[in-house]
Amino acid sequence: xxxxxxxxxxxxxxxxxxxxxxxxxxxxxxxxxxxxxxxxxxxxxxxxxxxxxxxxxxxxxxxxxxxxxxxxxxxxxxxxxxxxxxxxxxxxxxxxxxxxxxxxxxxxxxxxxxxxx
Amino acid sequence: xxxxxxxxxxxxxxxxxxxxxxxxxxxxxxxxxxxxxxxxxxxxxxxxxxxxxxxxxxxxxxxxxxxxxxxxxxxxxxxxxxxxxxxxxxxxxxxxxxxxxxxxxxxxxxxxxxxxxxxxxxxxxxxxxxxxxxxxxxxxxxxxxxxxxxxxxxxxxxxxxxxxxxxxxxxxxxxxxxxxxxxxxxxxxxxxxxxxxxxxxxxxxxxxxxxxxxxxxxxxxxxxxxxxxxxxxxxxxxxxxxxxxxxxxxxxxxxxxxxxxxxxxxxxxxxxxxxxxxxxxxxxxxxxxxxxxxxxxxxxxxxxxxxxxxxxxxxxxxxxxxxxxxxxxxxxxxxxxxxxxxxxxxxxxxxxxxxxxxxxxxxxxxxxxxxxxxxxxxxxxxxxxxxxxxxxxxxxxxxxxxxxxxxxxxxxxxxxxxxxxxxxxxxxxxxxxxxxxxxxxxxxxxxxxxxxxxxxxxxxxxxxxxxxxxxxxxxxxxxxxxxxxxxxxxxxxxxxxxxxxxxxxxxxxxxxxxxxxxxxxxxxxxxxxxxxxxxxxxxxxxxxxxxxxxxxxxxxxxxxxxxxxxxxxxxxxxxxxxxxxxxxxxxxxxxxxxxxxxxxxxxxxxx
Numbered sequence: 020x021x022x023x024x025x026x027x028x029x030x031x032x033x034x035x036x037x038x039x040x041x042x043x044x045x046x047x048x049x050x051x052x053x054x055x056x057x058x059x060x061x062x063x064x065x066x067x068x069x070x071x072x073x074x075x076x077x078x079x080x081x082x083x084x085x086x087x088x089x090x091x092x093x094x095x096x097x098x099x100x101x102x103x104x105x106x107x108x109x110x111x112x113x114x115x116x117x118x119x120x121x122x123x124x125x126x127x128x129x130x131x132x133x134x135x136x
Numbered sequence: 137x138x139x140x141x142x143x144x145x146x147x148x149x150x151x152x153x154x155x156x157x158x159x160x161x162x163x164x165x166x167x168x169x170x171x172x173x174x175x176x177x178x179x180x181x182x183x184x185x186x187x188x189x190x191x192x193x194x195x196x197x198x199x200x201x202x203x204x205x206x207x208x209x210x211x212x213x214x215x216x217x218x219x220x221x222x223x224x225x226x227x228x229x230x231x232x233x234x235x236x237x238x239x240x241x242x243x244x245x246x247x248x249x250x251x252x253x254x255x256x257x258x259x260x261x262x263x264x265x266x267x268x269x270x271x272x273x274x275x276x277x278x279x280x281x282x283x284x285x286x287x288x289x290x291x292x293x294x295x296x297x298x299x300x301x302x303x304x305x306x307x308x309x310x311x312x313x314x315x316x317x318x319x320x321x322x323x324x325x326x327x328x329x330x331x332x333x334x335x336x337x338x339x340x341x342x343x344x345x346x347x348x349x350x351x352x353x354x355x356x357x358x359x360x361x362x363x364x365x366x367x368x369x370x371x372x373x374x375x376x377x378x379x380x381x382x383x384x385x386x387x388x389x390x391x392x393x394x395x396x397x398x399x400x401x402x403x404x405x406x407x408x409x410x411x412x413x414x415x416x417x418x419x420x421x422x423x424x425x426x427x428x429x430x431x432x433x434x435x436x437x438x439x440x441x442x443x444x445x446x447x448x449x450x451x452x453x454x455x456x457x458x459x460x461x462x463x464x465x466x467x468x469x470x471x472x473x474x475x476x477x478x479x480x481x482x483x484x485x486x487x488x489x490x491x492x493x494x495x496x497x498x499x500x501x502x503x504x505x506x507x508x509x510x511x512x513x514x515x516x517x518x519x520x521x522x523x524x525x526x527x528x529x530x531x532x533x534x535x536x537x538x539x540x541x542x543x544x545x546x547x548x549x550x551x552x553x554x555x556x557x558x559x560x561x562x563x564x565x566x567x568x569x570x571x572x573x574x575x576x577x578x579x580x581x582x583x584x585x586x587x588x589x590x591x592x593x594x595x596x597x598x599x600x601x602x603x604x605x606x607x608x609x610x611x612x613x614x615x616x617x618x619x620x621x622x623x624x625x626x627x628x629x630x631x632x633x634x635x636x637x638x639x640x641x642x643x644x645x646x647x648x649x650x651x652x653x654x655x656x657x658x659x660x661x662x663x664x665x666x667x668x669x670x671x672x673x674x675x676x677x678x679x680x681x682x683x684x685x686x687x688x689x690x691x692x693x694x695x696x697x698x699x700x701x702x703x704x705x706x707x708x709x710x711x712x713x714x715x716x717x718x719x720x721x722x723x724x725x726x727x728x729x730x731x732x733x734x735x736x737x738x739x740x741x742x743x
Contacts, residue, residue: 024232030216030224038220038512048214051602053353058214060359061420067204070259070300071478073250079242081235086719088206103213107235114236 025110033106081111138197139190142472144464146237148174148326150184151465152272154190155472157296157482162189163498163550165465168698185500199245200475201465202260205238206285211306222371255471257283263472265433265476266293267494269457275421280434281311292425296477296484307370308361311412311436316367317406319375321399322389326393333441334584336407337652339400344408350383358416362483390621397632418446436458437462439658444611460496460607473518495664499548502700505717510700518722532674542689544703553608554688556668558696562685564588569647576711578692583634587684588648591672592659598659598683608658616714618643619653647685693740709738
């Protein structure tokens with residue numbers, strides 16, 4: 020199984036069901052369009068750490084960074100997302116193991132796919 | 137005192153920077169070394185350069201990455217979920233980029249043996265704008281495509297602290313809107329925005345109301361939301377979709393195809409919207425911070441037309457400073473500065489007058505021996521004038537004689553603009569100068585104007601500008617008494633031949649005057665770049681004109697030259713008449729038939 024297969028399987032097995040669940044519960048992570056009821060669209064800054072965060076050596080590892088993401092979700096009561104973490108860790112391991120996306124290889128993406136970067 | 141190394145990358149324009157205390161030691165984009173334009177890869181070569189400038193790895197106390205990779209992945213994943221099932225195709229690519237590359241980066245930095253910091257993307261930009269600025273207190277505005285979640289940010293800088301105050305969040309983004317119009321006009325996202333800005337003066341902004349009615353909900357305070365039904369970027373690798381094309385009434389222009397009046401009008405409309413939104417955001421930033429100074433960064437801050445409008449329209453603003461590397465490359469510098477000032481509490485020196493960017497001459501320089509080696513290796517005939525004065529006189533005389541000069545001297549510029557040290561320069565008074573250089577050197581669309589470089593103390597004689605513009609980030613109009621009228625003929629009624637307009641001398645400096653009489657002004661002073669200042673002064677002595685054309689030393693699709701061999705190659709391959717490289721001069725007319733036959737043999741992918 021390639022890492023791409025793993026990502027595709029994750030999409031089918033975890034991501035789509037969560038999307039359906041969110042739709043049923045009317046859960047949205049962001050707004051898709053204008054909202055006439057709002058006076059302004061300025062929001063409080065989104066940051067984990069007032070803009071800067073130091074990592075210890077272990078905290079730099081991919082596993083630890085996903086754990087940090089889990090903690091961030093937990094703080095925001097987004098527990099449905101934390102259930103994705105084991106599967107995301109599997110994909111991460113597969114990607115780092117097969118070297119298909121090493122830092123020195125040219126990016127496999129077109130350069131304007133903002134949501135992906 | 138330890139050095140902080142800043143890193144940006146894994147999206148586009150990766151870069152590295154080295155900072156010690158308040159001092160910027162070095163900064164460079166990876167593309168200059170790798171010779172891959174907008175290189176997104178880990179900036180290994182730029183890092184090596186910065187480490188060498190810093191005194192090696194042992195001198196480094198911390199590495200700073202310009203983004204919180206955890207929050208970026210949070211956005212990517214939530215976008216994939218929110219926009220499902222449309223994201224099925226792009227998700228595997230996103231996973232590879234995020235989980236495979238970005239989450240692996242901090243561990244790679246930790247292997248270097250120093251502390252690792254993650255600095256939020258917009259904080260990195262804000263830091264790049266505020267800390268090198270001359271101001272102790274300033275409102276900071278960051279506008280780009282997207283950071284982790286923020287697409288626009290207002291922050292307040294005071295002494296050595298920056299406080300982020302408010303943001304506009306993904307997917308609502310002025311930068312993405314700018315890119316959508318760029319994409320629709322057949323130009324490349326992340327680099328074509330600059331061309332779209334240059335195209336705008338040919339059109340009329342007749343799509344503005346349509347855009348405000350359907351694409352964007354803009355509030356008085358500059359905050360905005362996009363109507364995402366018209367955009368493709370959330371679910372595909374396209375910025376726009378069919379709904380956007382229907383709204384505009386024309387399909388996406390095929391790249392390199394003829395530009396028709398519709399696309400010129402769309403470009404003009406886009407520029408008008410950018411101008412208005414940035415003006416409102418800047419006004420809001422000054423209002424809520426109570427500051428009279430403004431610092432700008434983020435890719436949108438490279439829109440020097442908009443920056444010029446801010447100068448004209450913000451009467452409450454006293455000072456403006458824009459980071460020359462306002463795009464993602466500058467994030468490397470900002471991340472490093474933010475660690476130095478915030479985590480290590482290094483003091484700033486802000487005297488209200490001079491900035492700390494060092495003219496943005498932060499890249500590598502080469503010795504006469506290294507330069508001579510490159511000339512000899514290429515078989516180029518050259519000579520070395522007896523002294524600097526003779527060298528300057530020869531180059532100035534060549535410019536007066538109408539020669540196109542490739543100038544390579546001192547440290548390379550950091551940021552997308554060449555500011556004299558890696559520049560092609562020429563006499564701006566030549567009526568056909570714009571077309572001449574575009575066709576012989578740049579091999580690019582000839583509708584884009586060149587920038588003028590002018591002696592700082594003479595700028596007001598030629599341009600409607602009352603201050604310096606050392607980083608070519610302000611557009612100002614050519615003075616009215618220098619202008620000639622332009623006959624637009626039947627341009628808007630079927631004959632949209634840009635060359636007919638372009639080939640009319642629009643001022644006494646036709647090569648640097650756009651069709652709307654605007655110019656992207658760079659000022660030069662003796663403090664920031666004494667050698668370039670001396671050359672310009674000599675040209676002024678010979679001609680009475682303290683202005684030159686300044687365009688980047690490269691041909692289309694190629695990164696700006698970095699090392700001597702790059703400059704020699706570009707000299708051989710293009711119509712540059714004189715290569716002024718370090719203390720040496722090489723005239724094309726002196727070269728052998730074998731060398732001259734090599735002109736035009738190397739081409740690059742079009743950007």
